[in-house]
Amino acid sequence: MTKPVLGTVAVLIAAAAVILYFAANSDPETSADTARQSETAEAAAPPENTDRTERPTEVIAAADAADDFDPEIPRHGSSLFGELKYGPDFRHFDYVNPEAPKGGEVRYGAFGSFDSLNGFIVKGQAAAGINLIYDTLMTSSLDEPASEYGLVAESVRHPKDFSSVTYTLRPQARWHDGEKITPDDVIWTFETLKKNHPFYNAYYANVVNAEKTAEHEVTFTFNQTGNRELPLIVGQLPVLPEHYWTGKTAKGEQRVFSETTLEPPLGSGPYRIADVSPGRSITYERVADYWAKDLPVNVGTNNFGKVRFEYYRDTTVALQALKGDRVDFRMENSAKDWATEYDVASVRKGNLIKAEIPDENAAGMQSFAFNIRRGKFQDPRVREAFNWAFDFEWMNKNLFYGQYRRTDSYFANSELASGGLPEGRELTILKEHEESLPPEIFTEPYEVPKTDGSGNNRANLRKATRLLEEAGWTVKDGKLTNSEGEVMTVEFLIGQPTFERVVAPYIQSLKRLGIAATIRPVDTAQYQNRVDNRDFDIIVQTFPQSLSPGNEQRDFWGCDAAEAPGSRNVIGICDPVIEKLIDRVIYATSRKELIAATHALDRVLLAGHYVVPQWHLSYHRLAYWSRLKHPENMPPYSTGFPAIWWMDKEAPTPAPKPDEAE
Template sequence: MTITRRTLLKLASLAPAAKIVGIQMAHADDRTFRHALTLFNDIKYPADFKHFDYVKPDAPKAGRVRFGLVGSFDNLNPYTFKGEAGGAVQNDTLLTSSLDEPSTEYGLVASGVWHPEDRSLVVYRLRPEARFHDGTPITPDDVIWSMQALRDANPFYNAYYKNIAKAEQTGEHEVTFDFGQKGNRELPLITGQLPVLPKHWWTGKDASGKQRNIQETSFEVPLGSGAYVADEVKLGTSIHLKRVADYWGKDLAVNVGQNNFDTIEYIYFRDANVAFEAFKGDQFDWRTESSSKTWATGYDFPAVKDGRVIKEEIKLEQVEGMQAWALNVRRNKFQDARVRQALNLAFDFEWANQNLFYGQYKRSRSYFNNSEMEAKGLPSDAELALLNPLKDQLPAEVFTAEYANPLNDTPQNKRKNLRQAAKLLSDAGWAITQDGGKNVLKNAKGEQLTVDFLLDSPLFERIALPYQQSLELLGIGVTIKTVDSAQYERQVQNFDYDIVVGNWAQSLSPGNEQREFWGSEAAKRTGSRNLVGISNPAIDKLVETLIFAPDRESLVTACKALDRALIWNHYVVPMWYIDYDRTARWDRFGRPDKLPDLSTGFPTIWWWDEEKAKMVKQK
């Protein structure tokens, strides 16, 4: 189960549409509503819990926190896939996650939840006190409307909530969703992730009398219901949020000790180098560092040396998903797996790690790195039970070898890998010819093999440029193009690229989002996260097996089988990962003695420390 996206302010997963119609459902007297849902394990916090263990319940409510983001935004409606949205609105969800359990959600807008053992439907009871910021109650009608409106507005939600077939108000404060299928263990929980939107606002008119449309971009701040509300927006430049003093949910156990800052500000910078200089100049407070070079060499400025800026590596218990050069197999030139494998042989990770990354990274060898779901060794008997029926549709190596990336650790290995890549390209029908003293690969039609890298950050140019040199030695023509974030988003949504940087974050409980990553239906749908364009019946079958796994052991087995099928198809050129967060902050904040296992919790469970802030100012 994953909810992620490219930036701090954007949503990360989404789903296909089914029309919501009425449900004929008898009320069973023996239904027992619970305060929380979990996938497989026991729920940690009982119904009468007062707060999560990882918060300070009496944390002071004061101060401010500022974030610096690279890019811009041209839209304030985060629910459409059009445009680049800024995070100007917060809408509470039916359930909310804890940060120290991998797959448990507790009631937020919903006070209780129930589903039958077969998970064919789920029922939510809403809190009568739940309110939007204009004081209007949150109703079952808002929940039902939100589900359909989000699926109509965004391919992500259309896919994520694909299996919700019907919805109806089944009580004064009760909503029932029917899934039209049994056994999808994750559907009740991902339904709980639904942001509840104000139907009356979205179906109304703006101040100028224009009808609002959730499917279109907008410069109007939408009505929310969360702990913060936008009070100032400078389009494309900054968004300023203030804490809602009378927020309806502030005293709920799931919110105690959280949302402690009076204000939160997001400041946008067009260039990553400018953003870093702004951080050094105390123009914003927190960085999660993405550049290994900057982490190794950039934090030597006076504020770090005198302790005003804290540089900290925070280790988390998390799966490291696949980051890679994603090869768009919708393009004919990438449909032959031998071509894709050749591109991996030419990528010199070892040189990049030593010369560009200061040895900070490990090479990705799995779509579930650093977890029990990573496929290692040869398939187990349980994995073979899933893989053998698909044997004719999978590479032979799935059954006979443990995957390992090519090593370019010595000059001899580099030459060996390039020779192997050249042979694979030749076997795939690409022959080397000479053009002005350069090697050029052409097929029988005389077409040259060229690849275009589409990037949205100069940080990746320094990685793509040496890769370009290796590819050109093989006779492949290479173009590297870096564009602004808005253009990049448009091209990626329309699959208008040869190669982009793909990043598929994984949770400790993978589920329905795997359809969005690798499914055949997602490959055809504009805006999906199937960046590679995978349309493989064997992959589809393994994804469905994973989604309908009845227990944790079966889930892990299905993940390993899927991992083998994906990695041996050479859909991507694996990059790298680290198993900790590189963070830097101006030392103005307090935090709980022990952070939760799954997140830094910043800024939600941190708080403003007035004494520290005074010390920073005095130094």
């Protein structure tokens, strides 16, 4: 599962709460997924209400034999395979401080700019943190890979065949204007987001109807059975106020959802917008009478009185703002900066904390991603040649201070990553498609090319040359040319100047192959527009993954997404085998089956050489002023910032602008 105020059942349910929060501060050296939560106003029509008859017959069982609960009885939460860590009477999540003090203002550095407060459309650049004003039907815990608990929804139930899901809304759920949150709001949100956002249209492709089935009840109907993930991803739905968006502004103008706006929208969440300086800053203030503040899922969370995002032109300036005490918290994405920029008095004195916090999430795939819609990249041998030209070991030694691990899986840092030769259930799945797969999948373990780190990678470049020659490209007069006389030219489109130092040595290797490679730096808005419209050769792209992958894989690798502007299938992959393997993942009836299906999908994606894998970390690099505090026992799947952190007003570095009212 993935994204929208987005999420995939684990990280991405968790990330649903913070994806827009950090998107504006992502540095591509270790970038989070920066695909925006906005899409074209003219979204593709919803898919037909037809079942997927091609689904593997053994995967459509109604329920796993291991389940020991009746899903038709309303529950306080939902899990991919039935089990929940927290019972119906839990008081708070284990990783929060239920006594955390409230108040204070936390300042976060974002880069680039923003021109809209609507994060659900393709137009414009949404302000960071806009998700803070909204609630979702369900909310995730940060110490489980695939579980949700009721937020706007008081309970959830579904039939044993997973053909629908029903939510009972909390009668006390309110918008910030005091109006009740109703099933009509939920239905309107669902229909509006599918219409206006290609991601939602793809993510909820199998959710074909939403209807009010009781005073406080809404039921979503699916066009297939056996898809265990659908109840969970519907639970991630942010709820928007129909009466607000269909109403008029203070000037008497009709609001248009598909258009950008700087009018602070109505929400129901723990924060509301307090101040906006377009493109420069946005401040959210804690809602003192927030309707859900005492729910178990919210105890110990949303502690800051204000959350402020200050925009900077690039991450270098934002780093200086942190060291100058104009920003309180930074997730560091640059190995060079982490190694060299924090030897300052405030760190040595312990006022500015430099911490490495373990990250047990799947690392996903950060990569140089090809646009295979372009003819020069359609031959996998060409794409593989680019991988052989990439000298990670030299780069890690000379640019990254040895901090990174080379990524060799789309699900790196997890049990979902394939490895060695396929065996067992994974092999059985792959054998069904043997005639359509490269034979080396069954005979050769996938390995990324390696060098000795000296910078002398001639052997790898010779391998790259052989692959290019096999694909019909030879060097003539120093230029890589095909049989039609076309010269291989490649442009690396980048939206952040800090990444130029990474691309530059790679370009030098490519030039040794006769490839005319260049860097094209553009601003954030132009970058996103070109990516959305597929106007690029190669970009740095992260495909984030959770520990419970599912429907979001369609948006990454599915045929429908390949043709949808603004989808996350930036590569343009459309392969019938991959389509079937995605279904295998989605319809897995047990954890064991999910792992095997994901291994198979991972292996086929790797064999396609759709990307040049980059690198990953198994920990978060955080820098923050000592006035910020977090629980002693941090959740394994998230930093929890800002939700579970708080301000210590007695710390040596006093909180800026404390909210005395709280």
